[in-house]
Amino acid sequence: MVHGQLMAISDLHVAFEENRRVLEGVRPEASGDWLLVAGDVGELLSDVEWALGMLAERWARVVWVPGNHDLWTAHEDPVQLRGDARYRRLVEICRGLGVHTPEDPYPVWCGPGGPAVVAPLFLLYDYSFRTPAAATKKESLEQAYAAGVVCTDEFLLHPDPYPSRDAWCRARVAETERRLAECDPALPTVLVNHFPLVRTPTDILRHPEFAQWCGTELTADWHLRFRATAVVYGHLHIPRTTFHDGVRFEEVSVGYPREWRRPGHPRNVPRRILPS
Numbered sequence: 456m457v458h459g460q461l462m463a464i465s466d467l468h469v470a471f472e473e474n475r476r477v478l479e480g481v482r483p484e485a486s487g488d489w490l491l492v493a494g495d496v497g498e499l500l501s502d503v504e505w506a507l508g509m510l511a512e513r514w515a516r517v518v519w520v521p522g523n524h525d526l527w528t529a530h531e532d533p534v535q536l537r538g539d540a541r542y543r544r545l546v547e548i549c550r551g552l553g554v555h556t557p558e559d560p561y562p563v564w565c566g567p568g569g570p571a572v573v574a575p576l577f578l579l580y581d582y583s584f585r586t587p588a589a590a591t592k593k594e595s596l597e598q599a600y601a602a603g604v605v606c607t608d609e610f611l612l613h614p615d616p617y618p619s620r621d622a623w624c625r626a627r628v629a630e631t632e633r634r635l636a637e638c639d640p641a642l643p644t645v646l647v648n649h650f651p652l653v654r655t656p657t658d659i660l661r662h663p664e665f666a667q668w669c670g671t672e673l674t675a676d677w678h679l680r681f682r683a684t685a686v687v688y689g690h691l692h693i694p695r696t697t698f699h700d701g702v703r704f705e706e707v708s709v710g711y712p713r714e715w716r717r718p719g720h721p722r723n724v725p726r727r728i729l730p731s
Contacts, residue, residue, distance in 0.1 A: 459487025459515065459566045461573070464725035465649065465689025466495040466522065466708035469506045473712040478506055481725060483514050487566055490514040490725060491573070492554075493689040493707055494522025494649030498529045500541075504548050511552045516562065518555040520575045521545060522649040522690060523668070527611035538615030538623070542577070557631070561638065564645065568729030571684055572638050576631055576648040578674060581621035584654050584666040592621070592667075599664040606668040628673045635681045643684040645728060651688045652677050653699050656706065660691070678702040685728050694721050703731065 464481060468474050483490070490510055496503045496519075503525055511517045521542060528537045536544050549556045557577040564571050582592040589595035599605050608620065617623035638644065646652065650670040657666040669690060678686050678699060685703045692710035696703060707726045709715060715722055 459483075459485045459489065460727050461489050461491065461564050461566065461568065461645065461729040462725040463491035463493060463647070463687045463705060463707040463728050464709065465493030465687075466692060466710050467492070467497070467506060468495060468524070468709065468711060469497045469502050470499070471712050474709060477709055477715075477724075478509065481510065481513075487515050489516040489518065489564065489566075489573075491575075491645075491647050491687055491707075491728065492517060492519045493647055493687050494520050495524040495689060495708075496522070498524050498527050499532045500534045500544065500548065501532075503545060504552070507549060507554050508552050511554050516555065517553075518562065518573055518575050518647060519549055520557055520647055520649055521577055523579075523606075523608050523612055527607070528613055529611060537613040538617065540615065561634075563642065564729060566729065568684075568731060570642055571729065572642050572644045574635060574638070574644050574646050574681075576646060578627050578631060578648055578650065578671065579620060579624035580650055580668055581624040581671040581673065582667045583672040584657060584669055586664055586667070595664075595667050599667065602662065602664050604662040604664040606665065608668055624671055625673070628671065632677075635677070638681070640682070643682045645685050645687065646677065646681065646683045647687045648674075649688065650690050651704065651706070652686055653704075655699060656688075656691060656693075656697060656704065659693065678704075685731065687728060694724065694726070 585595035652674040689708040
């Protein structure tokens with residue numbers, strides 16, 4: 456029998472020294488523990504490699520999905536790859552470390568709470584989480600710029616060779632949907648994505664204009680269609696457990712030091728996914 460837990464964490468943002476110290480304390484409780492890393496490890500490829508390498512040495516298996524920060528082409532990064540080429544380099548780095556990526560066969564968790572297919576997803580967003588008054592992407596972006604709430608992705612996350620981030624998103628959704636449909640229908644899934652698969656978790660954002668950089672309506676029913684026993688995500692920096700159509704959603708982010716230092720912040724990372 457396999458003993459252990461399926462744990463999850465995201466938004467490590469290791470550019471902050473305080474977050475590096477948090478990461479150094481992220482250790483398994485048992486030799487069979489797996490760790491799901493739901494994106495935003497860091498902006499520099501060298502930081503991502505350092506962080507995932509440390510985790511891969513400690514945990515029985517590490518499963519990673521990219522966040523938007525991981526995909527930025529930051530001016531200070533010696534590696535100036537953009538868009539899909541940058542993502543592919545991250546996949547190469549992960550494979551060199553023995554870390555699972557969205558490009559690899561989905562592993563099956565056979566420990567307590569399993570078996571379950573662990574599906575790391577890379578889907579991006581398509582601006583369909585628009586502000587209520589916006590009928591189009593253009594209008595929604597105009598409202599965000601007018602409010603001064605603009606995601607840095609607009610300047611540092613390049614979609615090359617796709618014409619736009621939403622076109623890249625649609626391509627990723629189509630490919631991922633095909634792969635999920637091929638999974639064993641007898642097994643439940645744990646869906647891992649940087650962005651929430653449904654819009655509802657974004658309803659509590661302080662600035663609703665930011666929701667358009669948080670996912671796509673194309674995945675609104677995936678937790679039901681693909682038999683999710685749990686959905687893991689980050690990005691919002693609002694760690695909590697919610698339920699949608701009876702399915703458990705876990706936001707597992709560490710966030711920025713100014714956020715997790717606040718009184719009352721639930722500093723319970725990593726969070727246990729299975730057994731529930």
